[in-house]
Amino acid sequence: MELTFGQGQVFTSERLNKYPILASIFRKTFGYSNVGNYARFTIFKKLVKGIELPETGNFLDLGTGYGEYALSLASALPKAKIHALDIDQSRINAVQSAIESLTVENIKTHRIKIEYTDLEMLDFIFTIDVFEHIAPEEMPFSECYKKLKPGGYFLVKIPSKIQRTIFPERLFEEHHEWLEDEHIGQVYELEGLSQRFKDEGFNVIHASYSDGWLSRLGWETAYLGKKIGILGQLITLPLAKIMIHLDRIIHHNKWGNAIQVIGQKPL
Template sequence: MELTFGSAQVYTSERMKKAPLLAKLFHKVFGYTNVGNYARFTIFKKLLKEIPLKQDAKILDVGAGYGEYSFSLAQALPKSEVHSLDIDRERMKALDEAINKSGIHNIHTHCSHTEQLEEKEFDFAFSVDVFEHIAPEDMPFKAVYNRLKPGGYFMVKMPYVTQRTILPEHWFEDHHEWLEEEHIGQVYDLTSLKKRFVQEGFKVVFATYSDGWYSRLGWELAYLGKKLGIVGQMITLPIAKLLIKLDRLIHLNHWGNAIQVIGIKA
């Protein structure tokens, strides 16, 4: 299975839609421009190796946003059935438009909470950096469990409860303020996230840390570069991606700014 990432960005990014030809050229030269999402995808790609996905799998993307992961899986597995779920109507509208423009026919969108989803019998469900935006008591572990087939897999990636930084924290003050408001569910370390899976009925089959020092530095540089404008972004983006790739090669599973757990429905 060959996964690619970011092909939907030219359809969903408001900035890119304003200058589509320039956007496609920029994307061709620099690839995906959101470093945080790029870093998440490199982890997602590694985690999928732990799951025996069938070519015709039925997949649920919980908190799909603009559908980058749904697009990636739908393109890599054209016989699959990918369901993208999110409660944000504007993002679901943008995703529907991207699906129509791309010509991909195996993605189905749902603007609803997981508990309201009528579709069931999924082989695989996943949520990438979504649960930190949800209060722990509202996280849809049980709703996902009830919609999986016996033997179906559920993957959750989210930030570690505390974050380690490199550059002075006051340089990222506005981002920290956003986190305090948005990340109401950033409460788990790896052990407690595994326990939550078990409490909800899953058997944990894989658990790991990710995003060490090099990945963090890459994100910080890209964040500062983006604030400087297009030139700053062009300079820092390749460096940031290189640092993230390096992190994926040498990071040891002792700690990380992100955690991932995969469970199976017994």
């Protein structure tokens, strides 16, 4: 199974939607333009390789956003059924537009909380950088446990509670203010997230850190380049992606700005 990323961006991005010809040229030249999402996908791709996903499985992208992970899985596993769930109607509209434009037939969208769906016996549920936006007591661990079939997998990736930066933090004040409002659930380090899985009844089969110094440098470089303008973004985007890939090669599992845990529902 080979996962590719960014198929839907030209259809879900308002800016790229306005200029389809330029968007196509940009994508062919520079690839996916959101460095944060690109970095997340490199981790997702690596983690999924360690899970035995059935070709005809039933999967849920919980908090799908613009649906990039769902679209990637749908393309790699055309016989599988992919569910893309989000409570934001505008996001679901964007995903639905991408599905129709790409003529994808194995994704179903849901704008509803997971506990109110009729989904059951799922093989795999994953949520990528979503739970940090939810208060810990409202994170749907138990609901996911119920929706999985015995032996099914649950993957959670979130930013770790403690973040390390490279450039002076004053350069990211605007971003930090946004984090304070949005990341109410950024409360776990790796041990704590693993324990949450165990408390909810899962067997933890994987727990790791990601996004070390090089990945952080890549993100900070791209963030500052984007603040300069389109030229700054174009210059820093390839450099940031190179640093992210180097980080995936040399980073050791001792610390990281992101954490990810995979739990399995007992048979």
